[in-house]
Structures are given as C-alpha cells and as structure tokens.
Amino acid sequence: MKFIKKYLVLAVVAVLFAGAFVLNVMVNGESTEETNVINVTTENSEASVTEDAPPADYFETFRQDREEVRQLEMEYLDEVIAASRSDQETLADAQKQKMTLVENMEKEFAIESMIKAKGFEDAAVTFHSGTVNVVVKSEELEESSVAQILDIVQAQTGEPARNIKVIAGQ
Numbered sequence: 001m002k003f004i005k006k007y008l009v010l011a012v013v014a015v016l017f018a019g020a021f022v023l024n025v026m027v028n029g030e031s032t033e034e035t036n037v038i039n040v041t042t043e044n045s046e047a048s049v050t051e052d053a054p055p056a057d058y059f060e061t062f063r064q065d066r067e068e069v070r071q072l073e074m075e076y077l078d079e080v081i082a083a084s085r086s087d088q089e090t091l092a093d094a095q096k097q098k099m100t101l102v103e104n105m106e107k108e109f110a111i112e113s114m115i116k117a118k119g120f121e122d123a124a125v126t127f128h129s130g131t132v133n134v135v136v137k138s139e140e141l142e143e144s145s146v147a148q149i150l151d152i153v154q155a156q157t158g159e160p161a162r163n164i165k166v167i168a169g170q
Contacts, residue, residue, distance in 0.1 A: 058169060059137060062124045073101055104128065107156050114152045120145075125153075132157055132164045141168045 080094040108125040115123040115136060122137035132153050138145070146166055153164050 058135070059122045059124050062135070066124075066126070070101065070105060074098065077101070100129075111153055111156050114156070115149060118145075118148055118152070127157055127159075130159070130163055132159050133167070134164065135167045135169045137170060138168045139170070141166065 077094050077098040081091060081098070104127045107127050111125045111127070111132075111134070112123045115125075115134070120136050120138060124135045126133045134149060134153060136145075136149065141149075149166050150161050150164060153159065154161065
C-alpha cells in the first residue's frame with residue numbers, strides 16, 4: 001500500500017507539470033518563426049542562447065501561470081502530508097518534494113532579481129534539477145551578457161552551463 005501511495009503522488013505531480021506545460025503553450029502560443037542559436041563557451045562549458053521574441057505580455061503571463069501551478073502543487077502536497085500521517089514513507093516523500101519546490105522557487109526569484117540588478121528590464125526563470133530556462137527581456141543578447149547570466153545561474157543553482165538555456169525575448 002505504501003508503494004501505491006508513493007507512485008500515486010509521483011504520478012499526480014507529473015500530471016501537474018504536464019498541465020503547466022500545456023497551459024503555457026496554450027497561453028503563449030507556439031512560435032513558427034525560426035530561431036537563431038548562438039553557442040557560447042564559458043570555462044569549458046556550453047550554453048545556448050535563442051533569440052526568439054515571446055508575446056509582449058510574456059513575463060506577466062509567465063509569472064501568473066507559474067504562481068497558479070505552484071499553488072496547486074503546494075495544495076496537493078499539503079493534502080498528501082495531511083492524509084499521510086500513518087504512512088511515514090509517503091509523508092517523508094511529500095515533505096521532501098515540498099521543500100524542493102520551495103527551494104526552487106527561492107532560486108528562481110533570486111536569479112530573476114540578480115539579472116534585473118545587472119541592468120536587464122525583466123527576466124523569467126524556471127529551475128528543476130538538471131535544467132534551467134532563462135528568458136531575458138532584451139532585443140538581443142551579447143556574449144558578455146550571456147556570460148553574466150550564466151555566472152548568476154550557476155552560482156545560484158550549481159548547474160553546469162550545458163543545462164542552462166538563455167533566451168532573449170520581448
């Protein structure tokens with residue numbers, strides 16, 4: 001029974017992530033424009049920069065969508081924690097997932113704030129272990145700007161540059 005609850009929790013979280021992705025695509029639409037990818041080398045690591053402008057209200061919409069999805073995830077994990085008092089393994093797993101989610105939220109906020117402090121108008125960041133996506137409000141990104149962003153993201157997340165995608169957008 002413990003294993004069933006554990007896998008049920010994981011399945012629901014996976015469905016929530018898939019729903020967030022579908023919602024993001026529906027709200028922002030799919031881009032049919034070609035993208036320009038620039039490979040930047042920093043300290044033996046590679047990162048890609050894509051210059052493809054998202055919709056004008058992208059940053060506001062992104063933050064609203066992210067907040068809604070995170071709220072649902074937190075509520076679900078709180079329900080699992082409240083209902084799992086007798087099953088210590090499921091309780092521990094749900095608490096670990098909640099702490100990871102909170103840590104990721106803190107890292108995203110810190111990265112966005114630091115990028116803005118470097119002079120960029122806005123930034124939107126998503127972080128999950130193994131991948132970081134950064135959308136920076138800018139017409140285009142110079143290699144020096146990408147290097148600054150990579151330094152910030154790597155310092156906050158510990159992820160190698162190959163796991164970081166930086167996108168210039170409006």
